[in-house]
Amino acid sequence: MDFVDYYKVLGIDKTATPKDIKNAYRKLARKHHPDLNPNDKDAKKNFQQINEANEVLSDPEKRKKYNQYGSDWQHADQFENAKQQQRQSSGFGGQRYSGEQPGGDFSDFFESMFGGSPNTGRGRQVKYRGEDYNAELHLNLIDAYTTHQQTLTVNGKNIRITIPAGIENGQKIKLAGYGGPGINGGPNGDLYITFSIANHPVFKRLKNDLYATIDLDLYTAVLGGEITMDTLSGKVKLTVKPETQNGSKIKLKGKGFPVYKHEGHFGDLYVTYSIKLPTNLTDRQKALFTELSKS
């Protein structure tokens, strides 16, 4: 547990007046408030620190205790024990911004010194939505291809969710009410799940289309023929036209990725032929190629 310099956090010196503290806090809160910095984990962390600093420094009693024991916080526990009775009768008076996480996470340092998170709100029993939770779910491309169910454990609670086919990498879904419990009877927060979809060794995805490169032997490329390839929906037979060039592409309509929340709709699969030249030719084969080159 590290000592937290609350004066440094607010950018003020130890002689700061309550007005200086309030001004410094307001200025920083406007800059780092999570509502003003969507999806910014650093801002959220900074804001929690700012809140914590204000909680201590705007309360004369806590500020006094912090000034006395701050740099030597281990002694604060002894101080707390001795003053337990007094503490029970004193309240926390500092104003504190609520933001997305009214419950707020306070540092171990704060918990150790002041024994838990403070009250929130503007001096009344205000109802707040619970904290929004964020989670990341890792899938592979095959998982994302089909609608399926998964069980997640969030804060010790098992949640069974249905993941619709076609979900995209980086896409976020909201599960309303699965976040932290509301404060003072307020509604629960929401759970936001961000999907991280790993690349597939064969199929590359761009929106709803898939791209793949398959090897084609020289003879089939020159003379044409039929080959079989694996797609995400099973094997397909491809007719190769005679004189197919290396790098040429074909489109398999509807063999791409399912369209998110549009059941039965699929993107396309683009297949690029990579023609492989024969190796270890026999003398007879070399002779035939020579003859061919002269024809």
Next chain:
Amino acid sequence: MQTENLIALDQFCVSHNIEISFINSLQQTGLIEVTTIKESEFIDADQLQQLEKFVRFYYELDINLEGIETVSHLLQRVIAMQDEITRLKNRLRFYETNE
């Protein structure tokens, strides 16, 4: 809560310790949509999160209504740009892995 999806504004104001005039101002600027049923005003539950955010802007961060309107538009743009970045990253990933 009067129904499953509507939240009575008078209850919201009491529980958040705010003036109804603040919400009326938000309605006038188009930031919040208010539904009136039998002379009682409600907001849709979907707007609750947004409304609570505006309450925090106004009462805690001291941002006035014009500021809230501006911030709200900018935040919409930030979120749209974040979504665009995700889409572009996915596109970039496609080309990077194709190399």
